[in-house]
Amino acid sequence: MSQPVFHGDLLLQWCHSCNVPVLGKKCACGDECVKVNVTPPGDIRPAFLHDIEHINRISKQQFNKPLLDTDRVVLLNKAPYEDRMDEIIVDGEVIASIRYEIGKLEWVLLPRLEAGRRILTGKETLTGYVTIEEDVKKFLHKGANLLAPGVLDADPGIQKNDEVLIITPAGEVVATGRARMDGREMMEAKKGTAVKPRWKADTISKVNDRKPSCWGDVIRANRSIMDESIAEAHTFIQKTVEKEDLPISVSYSGGKDSLAVMQLVDDCVRDYEIMFADTGLEFPETLDNIRHVGELYSKEVKSISVGDAFWDSIDAFGPPAVEMRWCCKICKLGPISRLIEENYEKGCLTFVGQRKYESTTRARSNRVWKNPWVGNQTAASPIQDWTALHIWLYIFMNELPYNPLYEKGFDRMGCWLCPSSSLGDLKRLKKTHPHYEEKLMNHLYAYAEKTGIDKQWADYGFWRWKSLPPNIKKIAGELGINTAPTKYDPTKLTFTSSVGHRPCTTGEMTAEGSFSTSLDMEKIRKSGMLLAIGEVKYTDEMAMVTRKKDTAQVFATGSVRVRASSKADAGKLLKDTENSIRRALGCTGCGVCIGKCNHNAIRIDNKIAYIGDKCNHCGKCIEVCPVVKFI
Numbered sequence: 001m002s003q004p005v006f007h008g009d010l011l012l013q014w015c016h017s018c019n020v021p022v023l024g025k026k027c028a029c030g031d032e033c034v035k036v037n038v039t040p041p042g043d044i045r046p047a048f049l050h051d052i053e054h055i056n057r058i059s060k061q062q063f064n065k066p067l068l069d070t071d072r073v074v075l076l077n078k079a080p081y082e083d084r085m086d087e088i089i090v091d092g093e094v095i096a097s098i099r100y101e102i103g104k105l106e107w108v109l110l111p112r113l114e115a116g117r118r119i120l121t122g123k124e125t126l127t128g129y130v131t132i133e134e135d136v137k138k139f140l141h142k143g144a145n146l147l148a149p150g151v152l153d154a155d156p157g158i159q160k161n162d163e164v165l166i167i168t169p170a171g172e173v174v175a176t177g178r179a180r181m182d183g184r185e186m187m188e189a190k191k192g193t194a195v196k197p198r199w200k201a202d203t204i205s206k207v208n209d210r211k212p213s214c215w216g217d218v219i220r221a222n223r224s225i226m227d228e229s230i231a232e233a234h235t236f237i238q239k240t241v242e243k244e245d246l247p248i249s250v251s252y253s254g255g256k257d258s259l260a261v262m263q264l265v266d267d268c269v270r271d272y273e274i275m276f277a278d279t280g281l282e283f284p285e286t287l288d289n290i291r292h293v294g295e296l297y298s299k300e301v302k303s304i305s306v307g308d309a310f311w312d313s314i315d316a317f318g319p320p321a322v323e324m325r326w327c328c329k330i331c332k333l334g335p336i337s338r339l340i341e342e343n344y345e346k347g348c349l350t351f352v353g354q355r356k357y358e359s360t361t362r363a364r365s366n367r368v369w370k371n372p373w374v375g376n377q378t379a380a381s382p383i384q385d386w387t388a389l390h391i392w393l394y395i396f397m398n399e400l401p402y403n404p405l406y407e408k409g410f411d412r413m414g415c416w417l418c419p420s421s422s423l424g425d426l427k428r429l430k431k432t433h434p435h436y437e438e439k440l441m442n443h444l445y446a447y448a449e450k451t452g453i454d455k456q457w458a459d460y461g462f463w464r465w466k467s468l469p470p471n472i473k474k475i476a477g478e479l480g481i482n483t484a485p486t487k488y489d490p491t492k493l494t495f496t497s498s499v500g501h502r503p504c505t506t507g508e509m510t511a512e513g514s515f516s517t518s519l520d521m522e523k524i525r526k527s528g529m530l531l532a533i534g535e536v537k538y539t540d541e542m543a544m545v546t547r548k549k550d551t552a553q554v555f556a557t558g559s560v561r562v563r564a565s566s567k568a569d570a571g572k573l574l575k576d577t578e579n580s581i582r583r584a585l586g587c588t589g590c591g592v593c594i595g596k597c598n599h600n601a602i603r604i605d606n607k608i609a610y611i612g613d614k615c616n617h618c619g620k621c622i623e624v625c626p627v628v629k630f631i
Helices: 049-063 113-120 134-141 183-188 215-244 256-268 284-296 309-317 326-343 388-398 404-408 423-432 434-451 470-479 521-527 567-586 592-596 620-624 626-630
Strands: 013-015 020-022 044-046 074-078 085-090 093-101 106-111 129-132 151-154 163-167 173-179 193-200 248-251 273-278 301-305 348-351 368-370 377-380 495-501 509-515 535-538 542-547 550-555 559-564 602-605 608-611
Touching (some): 020 215, 044 388, 049 093, 049 404, 093 113, 093 423, 106 113, 106 163, 113 163, 113 173, 129 134, 134 173, 151 183, 163 193, 183 193, 215 256, 215 348, 256 348, 256 388, 273 284, 273 326, 284 301, 284 404, 309 626, 326 377, 326 592, 404 423, 423 434, 495 567, 509 567, 521 542, 521 567, 521 608, 542 567, 550 567, 567 620, 567 626, 592 620, 620 626
Parallel strands (some): 248 273, 248 348, 273 301, 348 377
Antiparallel strands (some): 013 020, 044 074, 074 085, 085 093, 093 106, 163 173, 173 193, 368 377, 495 509, 509 559, 535 542, 542 550, 550 559, 602 608
16 A cells, blocks of 8 residues: 655644544544544545445445445545545544455445444444354454454355444444455355454444534634635735736636635736646536636636647557646646637736645645746745645535536546546446546546557556556566557657767767668758757758757758767767657647747647747747657
């Protein structure tokens, strides 16, 4: 299992008098609260009715009984795991977890003792149980595994690796854990481990100890805490606006965080605009929500759409991966740069919904920053220190129009096929948006066939990494799935090179390289990409680049030859030439380079970037090009 990650303070407390979560040590009722021990980073969020029904559905599949009632507040806490896992918090206690297990391709409920007791109180016939002799209980409490000779009875339907409840003949839940035998084997075996307990303790049942509660109660309990957080955000917005002195915008994505930021900014600033970059991979519900929010706030949404840019680029880049999210640059950051360039001559100040509890990178970020991919934007986050529970309380308090997908099991909005999504979330598409899921799988199957990867690489979500993490690699190995290409990958234009002294000269260095294919010199010439590194002259079969006293020759055959005064200069010019050629041949017109150019030397025409005569050969546009970074 992944190690817990601390992005911020674990803020969740519980008022047992009101039976509600509190984001501070004292409830509005005056009572002191008790800390709830959740797994970091502790980004707590509400369980909607869909979430509760989903948990109960899985509970019924495993134990024939539901786990949760709907008359009290239920929270979820996303915990580190190889896929998606949520801790389930009720009545001030983590009672269970629910996770998507890649090896099984299914959701699994992992009950703790309190969940076991709640399940046991139901009227339906229990399944997934293992009954033990009374005197075995003391050994389990000391940490022992449950051995087969200690089993009195077991559900014959239990399969190896199922989650089970260990109970006494009197109906006491004494442990929960994972079966190491099937049910029939447990009753027949004379030796061996029947169950490896995960949770075991000699505690008193707390079922029905707490009174019912609702989200109105939670809002009342947290009112003063939320007022402080809101006031701090307002102060931050006002000071940032005064300091930056730029046109003001709000980046709205259709998600909860940017919705909260929208309202916070609207409280403080009259003259601001809404920006939205349509990646072409947005849910229809998201697009509807953005239109609705624009109307609600009486603001024209300044938007830009990349259409089918993702699908036009996937053959060149291959499927996106966690460590290679080229799609973000092409479908989002590049278009945002172009949108800002078209609407704000000197750039703009953009308030965004970034929070430190979302990721390690965001936890380390300043509250005001410049994105290296969007050079003409200063970004600022008023909610950097807020948890998801802060966000939802603020939304509920102000009755803000949140995206309806949150009520269908989605906990984050964005591109529907993001490789950072869990497999559990991606599999949900088959029910909510089946045509999207079908389109993605068809592309993944085609790529797998083209590169000689097993088709199950797509089914099990292994496409989300270029290099599988150790725990995921282990699952692939256990399943016998080949995830390494066995055929030539057409997305890889290879380049081999060498650097050394030039024969018969003193001190001059040469660098030579060769692409794996011939080059389209006319396309390279029209693109102007070589201008990024120096002055250029062309013939039919060659281009000559001059940078100070150094030169690079590019031949239509795919060969590149560099002459320079030092080894370092030769190597640098060779690499810059290689990257400029890659840009010329692989450009998708994302526009990221526009935000990096201070001389207005780059234009986009028919989804292709062209460098013109205003270029001063600084090469900054090379550094941010997704083609260079990801291929």
